Amino acid sequence: MSTLSDSDLDAVYTDFCKTMTKVGEADGQQFLARFALLAMARIGDREVIVDLIAAAADDLATTNGHL
Amino acid sequence: MTPEFAPYPFTAKRYAAALPPLRNGIEEKHRPVVVVGGGPVGLTTALGLANHGVPVVLIEADDSVCTGSRAICISRRSLEIMERVGAVDGFKKIGLPWTGGRSYYRDAEVLHFKMPQDDNQKLPPMVNLAQYHIEQILLDRAEERADLIDIRWQTKVTAIDARDDGVRLTLSTPHCDYEITADWLVAADGGRSFVRESLGQQLQGTSYEGRYVIVDILLDSARPAERLAYFDPPCNPGSTVLVHKQPDNVWRIDYQLQEGEDPEAAIRPENVLPRVASLLEMMGETGAWKPIWITLYKANALTLERYRHGRVMFAGDAAHLVPIFGVRGANSGIDDADNVAWKLAYVTKGLASEKLLDSYSSERVAAAHENLSYGTKSTEFMAPPSFAFELMRKAVLSLAFKHPQIRALINPRQTSAITYADSPLNSASEHSAAFAVGPVPGAVLPECPLVILRDGKTHGGHLTDLLSPCFVLLHFTDGSGSPTAWAALERNMLATAIPLRIVTLAQSENCGGADYAAWDSTGRLFPMYGAVHGTVYLVRPDGHVLARWQQGNPGEIEAAIRRALHV
Numbered sequence: 142m143s144t145l146s147d148s149d150l151d152a153v154y155t156d157f158c159k160t161m162t163k164v165g166e167a168d169g170q171q172f173l174a175r176f177a178l179l180a181m182a183r184i185g186d187r188e189v190i191v192d193l194i195a196a197a198a199d200d201l202a203t204t205n206g207h208l
Numbered sequence: 209m210t211p212e213f214a215p216y217p218f219t220a221k222r223y224a225a226a227l228p229p230l231r232n233g234i235e236e237k238h239r240p241v242v243v244v245g246g247g248p249v250g251l252t253t254a255l256g257l258a259n260h261g262v263p264v265v266l267i268e269a270d271d272s273v274c275t276g277s278r279a280i281c282i283s284r285r286s287l288e289i290m291e292r293v294g295a296v297d298g299f300k301k302i303g304l305p306w307t308g309g310r311s312y313y314r315d316a317e318v319l320h321f322k323m324p325q326d327d328n329q330k331l332p333p334m335v336n337l338a339q340y341h342i343e344q345i346l347l348d349r350a351e352e353r354a355d356l357i358d359i360r361w362q363t364k365v366t367a368i369d370a371r372d373d374g375v376r377l378t379l380s381t382p383h384c385d386y387e388i389t390a391d392w393l394v395a396a397d398g399g400r401s402f403v404r405e406s407l408g409q410q411l412q413g414t415s416y417e418g419r420y421v422i423v424d425i426l427l428d429s430a431r432p433a434e435r436l437a438y439f440d441p442p443c444n445p446g447s448t449v450l451v452h453k454q455p456d457n458v459w460r461i462d463y464q465l466q467e468g469e470d471p472e473a474a475i476r477p478e479n480v481l482p483r484v485a486s487l488l489e490m491m492g493e494t495g496a497w498k499p500i501w502i503t504l505y506k507a508n509a510l511t512l513e514r515y516r517h518g519r520v521m522f523a524g525d526a527a528h529l530v531p532i533f534g535v536r537g538a539n540s541g542i543d544d545a546d547n548v549a550w551k552l553a554y555v556t557k558g559l560a561s562e563k564l565l566d567s568y569s570s571e572r573v574a575a576a577h578e579n580l581s582y583g584t585k586s587t588e589f590m591a592p593p594s595f596a597f598e599l600m601r602k603a604v605l606s607l608a609f610k611h612p613q614i615r616a617l618i619n620p621r622q623t624s625a626i627t628y629a630d631s632p633l634n635s636a637s638e639h640s641a642a643f644a645v646g647p648v649p650g651a652v653l654p655e656c657p658l659v660i661l662r663d664g665k666t667h668g669g670h671l672t673d674l675l676s677p678c679f680v681l682l683h684f685t686d687g688s689g690s691p692t693a694w695a696a697l698e699r700n701m702l703a704t705a706i707p708l709r710i711v712t713l714a715q716s717e718n719c720g721g722a723d724y725a726a727w728d729s730t731g732r733l734f735p736m737y738g739a740v741h742g743t744v745y746l747v748r749p750d751g752h753v754l755a756r757w758q759q760g761n762p763g764e765i766e767a768a769i770r771r772a773l774h775v
Contacts (some may be wrong), residue, residue: 147616154600154617155585161596169595194341 211477214426214498217456218340220272225362225381228388239265239390240556242377244365244403246270248279248339249524249541251346255293256549258356259677260749262556264387266350266357267379269364273343277424277501279538280336280452280460285652286542287331287750288672294352295333298345302455309435311618313673315442318608319618319642328656328671329730334535334622336433336454342538365397367407368520375519392552393520396545401526407517411510412530413580418591419465420505420532423480427488428457429496435620436491439605443490444483448590451491458500461487462532464591475502494711507531507587511576516569521548528576533586536579536623543626544572550677550749554773559706561774567632575626584622588636589618627651628752635746635755635768646737647745647753656736659720659727671733672751674726678707679754679769680747684739687718697762713739750774753770 145153148181157176164172229236241257243250246268257264282290282299290296311319323333350357365386367378375393379386381415395403404411436451438444450462461484465474480502488497506546511528515521524541548568554560610616627635628650640649647653653671660669674680679701685696694710701708712722714732719725728734737745746762746768747753755768 145613147619150613150616151585154604155588158588158594158597158600159224161600162594166595169599196607196611199610 211481212498213477213619214297214500216338216340216424216500217458218338218344220275220340220344222271223359223361224271225383226360227381227383227386228360230386231637233384233386235386235388239263239388240390241265241394241552242267242375242388242390243394243396244377245396245398245524246343246347246359246361247274247396247398247524247541248342248346248538249526249545250351250394252289252293252542252545253345253359253394253396253523253549254350254359255295255346255353256545257292257553258350258353260550260553260557261356262553263356264358265390266359267363267365267377268359269360270489272360273340273347275340277422277460277503278339279342279535280454281339281535281539281623282335282337282342282542283535283539283623283625284329284331284333285623286539287335288652289542289546291331291672292546292675292677292751293346293349295345295349298341298348299335299337302345303337304433304453304455305332305335306433306435306453307333309437309620311437311439311620312441313439313605313608316609318439318605319615323622324624325469328736330652330655330657330672336452338454338458339538341455344572348529365402368393368403370407370520372518381668391519391556394523394548394552395520396523396528396541397526399525399529401522402684403520403524404512404526409512409517409522411508411512413508413510413529414506414584415510416531416587416593418507418587418590418593419471419474420462420507420591421465421474421480422501422503422505423461423463423499424454424501425459425461425484425497425499427459427493428459428495429453429493430458431491431493435622437618437620438487438490439601441487441490443486448591449487451487459497462505471504475504477502505532507533507583507591509580509584509587511573511580513573515544515572516565521552521568523567523572525550527572528580530576530579531583531587531680533590534579534583534621534623536583538669539623540579543575546750547572549642553677554749557705559773559775563774564633564772571628571631571633574630578626578681579623582623586621603729619662625652626729631752633748633754635771636757636764639757639764640755642758643738643756645735646739646756649753649755651753652747652751653753654736655731656728656733658713658733659717659729661722661725661727663723669726671726674709675747675751676709676713677749679711679749679774681708681710681765682745682747683710683760684713684715684734684737684741684743684745685720686715687720688741690750693762697765698768701760701769704775706773706775708769715741 308322508529523544634649712725
């Protein structure tokens with residue numbers, strides 16, 4: 142399904158982190174929210190998006206501790 | 209109460225300072241090559257030069273091999289280099305081989321990675337052993353080459369005069385000071401290189417803030433050797449911990465300091481030992497243990513712009529500092545040594561123009577940038593440099609268990625052999641482009657088992673067994689035809705004193721009457737190299753491919769060698 146190779150994922154991940162670093166911590170949440178909205182619009186499939194929302198929220202109650 | 213520390217289960221031999229014959233405070237003999245630094249890089253360089261018959265003086269400030277916890281992982285590529293300098297047996301005897309590792313987030317395993325390993329391989333992808341082992345193995349081998357390698361223990365460089373036509377070093381010993389002159393200097397004197405400072409050169413790049421505590425402990429455990437990484441473990445919430453097994457019941461533990469923790473306080477035993485105890489408890493290690501060594505580590509990603517400065521070549525940590533994550537420090541230094549040794553040897557023997565040495569710099573600087581880019585990515589994961597990297601890492605780790613496609617981001621990107629894709633030495637790229645598979649010019653040889661026939665005797669072996677400290681021509685054949693044209697090429701090169709070894713690689717047991725041949729007994733070699741009858745791979749003395757032809761001819765091969773050597 143995904144056409145993103147491991148090294149592509151690696152590259153965009155780093156780009157994403159660096160961009161968020163530049164945006165700054167104060168606007169970090171806003172950056173993530175905007176990225177999520179843009180991704181929804183680009184994915185363009187309601188079912189997929191609903192699945193992703195559920196997967197992103199899954200387990201968060203238990204992963205909310207350290208780090 | 210002072211906690212009880214154990215010594216390393218290793219006793220280093222001590223070596224006395226020795227003086228050469230002097231005249232007016234200057235060593236009588238002018239030297240072709242002096243190497244500064246008796247660590248893994250300096251020793252490998254000396255062994256490499258000796259392999260080519262070049263005498264070398266090695267200067268070492270200490271009176272023995274190092275102590276403490278430094279390099280601990282030696283890669284397959286480094287082992288191949290060790291094999292060529294005649295030191296691999298010690299690594300095989302002492303080192304603990306391993307092939308993969310596991311990463312945990314809290315108490316769940318989120319990644320089980322494997323390094324490339326299959327039954328084509330002769331050597332394991334990685335062995336663990338302490339740097340004092342590495343140095344002692346190399347030193348023992350260097351002592352066997354005492355005819356060519358002259359080690360000066362307890363000798364410090366105090367001044368350098370680097371000129372266009374050679375170098376003059378001032379050396380300080382417990383007996384007296386003296387000067388030595390040489391045509392070439394290899395600076396393998398480590399991260400705080402005196403040579404580098406003397407020449408006014410500076411490393412450039414990034415220093416990371418995140419710090420790690422490195423602890424060696426003595427613990428008897430049957431747990432297998434693999435890389436263990438614990439992110440946010442229950443025993444040390446919020447931290448990242450790495451665990452490596454080493455020989456002789458030594459375990460190396462690296463853990464990340466938390467933000468705001470005072471580094472000075474963090475390395476006090478009373479702060480370190482409880483963390484180690486809770487880690488071992490979490491791992492289910494119940495045996496008695498003792499600390500051996502505690503130190504602090506801060507990741508750097510730094511390099512010089514060029515590794516050749518006139519008559520001075522920089523190698524290893526003197527040339528670049530690579531983060532520990534991915535184990536590219538010592539391994540890249542050993543690669544430097546392998547690269548510079550044959551080139552210096554060819555230049556000092558008059559077989560190559562000194563321009564060949566510029567390719568040492570360009571190839572190894574490119575390699576350093578590749579190592580730094582992987583090392584930087586590993587460091588950004590292991591010691592997140594900003595809130596964003598930290599936030600995203602937490603997302604990766606918490607999703608990885610259920611979403612396998614995310615797991616690649618946790619992979620530690622362990623060191624692998626580097627291809628000199630843009631090397632100025634590479635030749636005949638249009639011929640190489642005709643291959644669909646096989647190593648490109650600049651790449652190292654993929655391993656393959658085969659049957660070697662030499663001087664009428666037959667034995668099982670591997671492709672890399674066919675390498676020797678000279679250019680090697682791998683000539684693929686179906687057994688028909690005669691090797692006479694190639695023999696003429698061999699004689700031609702010999703007449704110019706450039707040794708060339710020609711090895712016939714045959715598809716069947718019939719090797720066409722060649723003196724030195726190998727048979728593709730598994731049938732895997734030809735397809736792996738995209739080879740047909742008449743295919744030729746020309747290989748450099750350091751085992752990297754120089755050029756390849758689907759149908760090679762002696763004239764092109766000779767031209768490729770001469771072009772590389774600038775003769």
